[in-house]
Amino acid sequence: MKKVIVNMSTREKRYAVTDNGKLVKLEMMTPNQQSLVGNIYLGKVTKVLPGMDAVFIDFGQEKNGFLHRDQLPSYQRSKPDPSATIGKFVRQGEKLLVQVTRDETGTKGAKLTGLIELSTEYIVYIHGIDYVGVSRKFADPHSQRKWRTAAFESKRADEGLIIRTSMETQDLAMFQKQLSALREQYAEIHNKAAALKSTGLLYAEDTFLDSIQREINAEEAGEVIIDNFAGFKELEERLSLQSGAWKAVYYKEKQNIFSGEKVEPQLERALKKIVWLDNGGYLIIEETEALTVIDVNTGKYTGKAEKEQTIFETNLQAASAAASQIRLRNIGGMILIDFINMEDTDHRRKIIEILKDESRRDEMRSTIVGFTELGILQLTRKKTSPSLSEKVTEVCPCCRGTGKIESAETIAFRLERELMEHRHQDEEAVWVEISEKAAKALLGDREAYRPTLEANLGMKLYITNLEGLHNSYVIKRFGSIAGIEIAVKTAER
Known part of the structure; x- marks a missing residue:
């Protein structure tokens, strides 16, 4: 059974989606991390980029947003010509109605569209494009054709309509009521934009409870457990x-709801680099700004059959686990999965089938590109918001995101080179604060290199310990021996 477990008792709001007890999705919202996806703004074009057929738009946020030519209503109305340049449809300084389709991530600003989308449980309304779509999940093909015809007969030339699965059991009166309400909503937003003199927010869609509502709409049955009475x-x-x-259930226990519902341990595992498979194999997940790489290893699994079958069984588990981790961690963009090399082409085909089946459970659209000549599977997943790791972690001040820090020897030899730039000056001594491991690398075993170093420098070296997790140093001061000794003794008190 599907459960949505909602933690609203603190400033950070979170909800987890579990399927038969297994964590499949996590969303969180801190006061300064609220998603802008779905929000509508009045924006101003700050720069036109002809070479990219795109524009940068100031929409009131710290970073300007990015909008491609194909997302402009004026381009869509012109019988789209791929060779038409963006300069024909928009100019610098022009004000546009824009909607956020992807939050800013890393160094990239938000992705925007001028095709404004509004929705209800039954219909998605898109202003600025001539389009009709009907859910593929309709049980009856005749019903699907009926609603497609109704949408074409009801829409205007600059309107796009998508009929959702829940519309199948409704009547035409409900359809017209929903469409009228969405048209009125768009008109209100448009009028509000006309009254604004500068860029700003016109409509905020993605509230926390609305996100939970979408999870509910995706399934016929389930349970929502929530620890906030007003939210309940x-x-x-x-x-x-x-x-x-x-059904909704109010959680009254003192223990945090994520701990009580056994979500917290699964969340901790979702942030680890290594993910173990049931058969003893494992995945290594490496996220970068450009792409994500998932490496598959047999680990402790040796198998009871021949080599090819052992590899295939590990890859089968890895494919299912990788798809689950991609969804849970909200990994988007380009993804490469380095499966253990399989010689059997039928085995590769089955791996692709598993990933396609798993991706159907994911609300974000994925595209399985296929295996490269090197045996690496390529896929892409739509990205609308930062991944889980981007939300809950920050760059390490020691390694600055590389996962490594400079060695003690590197720091020691860098200090030696810097000190040598001051050799044989008028100063009698130098005081250096340096980490313990780097000091040992500088002076050698039992400080055997100290006499040589001091002779080369032409001054006496005083060293005190610099606390910290990484190797580093600070040259505190140069001066007389008496002055440095007093300064060191004072610091050590």
């Missing part, structure tokens, strides 16, 4: 207005 009453009221066998 709100969800209870929402559930009373819709069909389906969902």
